[in-house]
Amino acid sequence: MSYLPDSVPLYGPEFAADPYAAYEKLRRMGPVGRVELAPGQHAYLVTDYRAALDLLHDTVTWSKDTRPWQQKQPADSPLVPMLGWRPNALFNDGKAHERYRSVITDSYALIEPHQLRRQVSTVANQLIDGFAADGEADLIGQYARRLPLLLFNSQFGADDQEGPRLEADMAGMLDSQPDKAVQANRDFVSYITELIHSKRLQRGQDLTSWFMDHPAGLTPEELASQIVLTMLAGNEPTANLIGNALEEMLSNPAYYSSLTSGALTAHDAISDVLHNDPPMANYSAHVPRHAVNFYGTWIRPHELVLVSYHAANTEPRPTAHEKTAGGDGAHLAWAAGPHSCPVKQPATLIATVAIQQLTSRLNDLELAVPRNELRWRPGGFHRALAQLPARFTPIAPNPDGVSPWTSSSPYTSTRPDRTWSPKPPACEPSGPPYR
Ligand code: HEM
Structure with a gap:
C-alpha cells in the first residue's frame, strides 16, 4: 500500500510541473482531499466531478462569504488578498450576490459581439505589430498576458496611455517581493480611483459609466469593488485561456498541421483547454455554514473548501461529463451554479479572436523550444x-495610411501575401445605457 500524505502542496514548481500527480494523490483520499495552498495554509479540495457539482449548486450548506474563515487567519496570511471578503459578486450570497452580479452581466450585455470582436482585433493587431518584424516572440509575455489588460483599459473607458500603467500594476501585484507587491496594489487602487473620478465628471460609452448608472445603485465602495473584481477575475483566466490554447495549437501535431490547412480551429483548441487545462485550475472558495459530512469527510463550520475544476474535468473514470463525439461535453472550467463565470460567451469570443488574429497574421508560427521545456x-x-x-x-508592421499595394511603400515583407491585414474600423459607440 502506498503512503498517503496528510495534505498535498499546491504551491511550488513541483505542482506547477505536474499537477496530475498531485490530483492522483488527492483522489486516493476520496472525493475531498486536504491541500496546502501556501506553506502552513491548509484547505479542503474537491476533486470529484459529481461532488463538485453538488457543492457548487448547494447554497443552503455552502456560503461564499469567507469572513468567518478570514477572522481566524494571521495578519500576514498570503491567502487573504485573494480570498478575503469584499462587497462584490464573488464573496456574497443570495440577494446581495444577485444585485452585484446583475451589474456585471447587464453591462457586458451592452457590448455587441461584433463590437467586442473589433475591440479585440484592434488590441491584438497593436500587440502583433510590436513584435511581427522580429520573427520571434514570447506569446505569453508579449501577447496573452497583455491583451486582456489593454482590452479592459479600453472597455472601462480609460485613455489608451493608461494601458501600460494598468499592465505594470497587475504585473507588480504578482511580484515575489512583498514591498513591490504592496506598492503595485496601491498603484492599482489609484488607477481605479482616478478612472471613477474621470467618469463622474464625464460619462462615456464604457463599462465604468454603465456600472455607475446601473439601477442596482452601487455605493462608491461597491462600485470600486465591482470594477476591481471584473478586472482581476477576467485578467488571469483570459490570459491563460489564450496562452494554453496557443500552446495546444503549437505543440499538438493535430493542430500544428491545421495552422496551414485550417482543419482544426481556435475554437477546438479552446474547447480542449477548457476540458484538459482549465485556465483557473482550483478555485470556488466556499465555507460550510454548519458542520457537514460531505462525501465522507467531516468539515467543520467556516473551514475553507475549494473546487478543483482541473481534477474534476480530468478524472479518469467514465462519467456523464465525458466528451461526446462531436459535442462539447460538460466541464467545470467556468465553475457551475450561481457563481459560475458570468461572461462565458464574451470571454470565449475574446480568446477566439485573439488566437485567430495571431495565427492568421503570423506565417510559419512554431514553438521555439521543445514542448517538454x-x-x-x-x-x-x-x-x-x-x-x-x-x-x-x-x-x-502595417502602418496607418500606407497602402500595401503602393510600390513606393517602404514597408515590404519577406512574405508579401501575409503582410496585409485590414485595419479595423474605429470602435462604434456601444449600446444604450440602462433606462
Ligand atoms: C472577460 C473575461 C472575464 C471576466 C470579466 C470574468 C468575470 C468573472 C466574475 C465577475 C466572476 C464572479 C461571478 C460571481 O461570483 O457571481 C467570475 C467567476 C468565474 N470565472 Fe470568470 N471572467 C472572465 C473570464 C473567465 C475565463 C476565461 C475563465 C476560465 C475559463 C473564467 C472562469 C471563472 C470561474 C471558474 C469563476 C468562478 C470563481 C469562483 O466562484 O470562485 N472566467 N468571472
Missing part, C-alpha cells in the same frame, strides 16, 4: 504557462 507558473489557483517562446516568418 515549457515551464508552468507556480501557484495553486491557475494553470498558466510562464513563457511560450515562438518563431515565425518576420513581417513588417
Whole structure:
C-alpha cells in the first residue's frame, strides 16, 4: 500500500510541473482531499466531478462569504488578498450576490459581439505589430498576458496611455517581493480611483459609466469593488485561456498541421483547454455554514473548501461529463451554479479572436523550444504557462495610411501575401445605457 500524505502542496514548481500527480494523490483520499495552498495554509479540495457539482449548486450548506474563515487567519496570511471578503459578486450570497452580479452581466450585455470582436482585433493587431518584424516572440509575455489588460483599459473607458500603467500594476501585484507587491496594489487602487473620478465628471460609452448608472445603485465602495473584481477575475483566466490554447495549437501535431490547412480551429483548441487545462485550475472558495459530512469527510463550520475544476474535468473514470463525439461535453472550467463565470460567451469570443488574429497574421508560427521545456507558473489557483517562446516568418508592421499595394511603400515583407491585414474600423459607440 502506498503512503498517503496528510495534505498535498499546491504551491511550488513541483505542482506547477505536474499537477496530475498531485490530483492522483488527492483522489486516493476520496472525493475531498486536504491541500496546502501556501506553506502552513491548509484547505479542503474537491476533486470529484459529481461532488463538485453538488457543492457548487448547494447554497443552503455552502456560503461564499469567507469572513468567518478570514477572522481566524494571521495578519500576514498570503491567502487573504485573494480570498478575503469584499462587497462584490464573488464573496456574497443570495440577494446581495444577485444585485452585484446583475451589474456585471447587464453591462457586458451592452457590448455587441461584433463590437467586442473589433475591440479585440484592434488590441491584438497593436500587440502583433510590436513584435511581427522580429520573427520571434514570447506569446505569453508579449501577447496573452497583455491583451486582456489593454482590452479592459479600453472597455472601462480609460485613455489608451493608461494601458501600460494598468499592465505594470497587475504585473507588480504578482511580484515575489512583498514591498513591490504592496506598492503595485496601491498603484492599482489609484488607477481605479482616478478612472471613477474621470467618469463622474464625464460619462462615456464604457463599462465604468454603465456600472455607475446601473439601477442596482452601487455605493462608491461597491462600485470600486465591482470594477476591481471584473478586472482581476477576467485578467488571469483570459490570459491563460489564450496562452494554453496557443500552446495546444503549437505543440499538438493535430493542430500544428491545421495552422496551414485550417482543419482544426481556435475554437477546438479552446474547447480542449477548457476540458484538459482549465485556465483557473482550483478555485470556488466556499465555507460550510454548519458542520457537514460531505462525501465522507467531516468539515467543520467556516473551514475553507475549494473546487478543483482541473481534477474534476480530468478524472479518469467514465462519467456523464465525458466528451461526446462531436459535442462539447460538460466541464467545470467556468465553475457551475450561481457563481459560475458570468461572461462565458464574451470571454470565449475574446480568446477566439485573439488566437485567430495571431495565427492568421503570423506565417510559419512554431514553438521555439521543445514542448517538454515549457515551464508552468507556480501557484495553486491557475494553470498558466510562464513563457511560450515562438518563431515565425518576420513581417513588417502595417502602418496607418500606407497602402500595401503602393510600390513606393517602404514597408515590404519577406512574405508579401501575409503582410496585409485590414485595419479595423474605429470602435462604434456601444449600446444604450440602462433606462
Ligand atoms: C472577460 C473575461 C472575464 C471576466 C470579466 C470574468 C468575470 C468573472 C466574475 C465577475 C466572476 C464572479 C461571478 C460571481 O461570483 O457571481 C467570475 C467567476 C468565474 N470565472 Fe470568470 N471572467 C472572465 C473570464 C473567465 C475565463 C476565461 C475563465 C476560465 C475559463 C473564467 C472562469 C471563472 C470561474 C471558474 C469563476 C468562478 C470563481 C469562483 O466562484 O470562485 N472566467 N468571472
